[in-house]
Amino acid sequence: MATGVKPRVKVPATVAAGETITIKTLISHNMESGQRKDKEGNTIPRSIINRFTCAFNGETVIDVAMEPAISTNPYFQFEAKVPEAGEFVFTWYDDDGSVYEEKKTIAIG
Amino acid sequence: MMVLPLRANASATDDLIAEFTGGADLADTGITLTAPEIAENGNTVPIEVSAPGASEIVVFATGNPVPPVAQFSFGPLAGSQTAATRIRLAKTQDVVAVARMADGSFARATQLVKVTIGGCGG
Numbered sequence: 001m002a003t004g005v006k007p008r009v010k011v012p013a014t015v016a017a018g019e020t021i022t023i024k025t026l027i028s029h030n031m032e033s034g035q036r037k038d039k040e041g042n043t044i045p046r047s048i049i050n051r052f053t054c055a056f057n058g059e060t061v062i063d064v065a066m067e068p069a070i071s072t073n074p075y076f077q078f079e080a081k082v083p084e085a086g087e088f089v090f091t092w093y094d095d096d097g098s099v100y101e102e103k104k105t106i107a108i109g
Numbered sequence: 110m111m112v113l114p115l116r117a118n119a120s121a122t123d124d125l126i127a128e129f130t131g132g133a134d135l136a137d138t139g140i141t142l143t144a145p146e147i148a149e150n151g152n153t154v155p156i157e158v159s160a161p162g163a164s165e166i167v168v169f170a171t172g173n174p175v176p177p178v179a180q181f182s183f184g185p186l187a188g189s190q191t192a193a194t195r196i197r198l199a200k201t202q203d204v205v206a207v208a209r210m211a212d213g214s215f216a217r218a219t220q221l222v223k224v225t226i227g228g229c230g231g
Contacts, residue, residue, distance in 0.1 A: 020188035033197065035174055060184025062192065069170055069178040071153040071195040079188030 005029050007102040009090055014109030015082050023054065023061075026075045027092050027100065033068035049074055049100075051093040057086035082106060122171045126207055126217070129167055135207065135217040140166070142206040142218035148198060151224040157193040160208035160216060166190070172202025199227045 010024040027049065034046025048068050054061040061080040080088070085108045092100040126135075140160040148154040158166045158181065168178040181192045190208075198204070201223045208216045 059186045061186045063182040065180040067177045069197045077193040081188045
């Protein structure tokens with residue numbers, strides 16, 4: 001079970017209409033790969049975030065399927081087009097069924 | 110076919126790539142994979158994939174116990190078909206990225222990353 005999961009997202013507050021912006025996201029998560037063993041030699045069970053999506057006003061920007069080979073505290077950087085003012089929704093899906101969501105509103109300025 | 114144990118994971122990757130492409134030919138151009146030549150810490154190796162006009166990019170680590178790393182699918186609002194992340198590498202190995210282009214063709218890029226400290230525990 002993952003504890004202390006905290007999503008962080010960097011998005012500019014205002015952009016010009018139609019502009020392409022760079023988005024950086026990071027979520028604190030230990031991403032247990034299922035390959036490691038504890039002191040007694042027992043395998044530590046896998047516990048990762050297996051999917052990350054970013055959508056703007058309901059339209060998909062990026063959808064990432066993640067495997068255990070993604071590092072601890074998964075970080076993603078990508079670009080998005082912003083045709084109008086609206087809201088970015090970032091969603092992370094955990095192995096244990098938890099869903100973490102972060103929203104950022106963006107204005108045209 | 111006889112395969113040396115050392116190559117076992119590499120051929121597993123080939124099988125996974127064939128599964129993704131349906132056995133289609135892979136072009137060498139149109140996709141860029143940026144990764145460090147030497148990664149001191151295999152626990153967090155920064156990589157960037159970029160394939161203008163791609164709809165999906167998959168990344169494999171050929172020398173990991175489990176080769177698949179991630180699959181990026183780009184939506185209509187993607188500003189560019191580029192993504193950067195950090196991955197785990199168990200040992201020195203080839204990292205492979207395969208892109209599915211909008212026209213249905215495929216492109217592949219490979220980069221050798223030397224790892225000094227492995228990242229998959231044990």
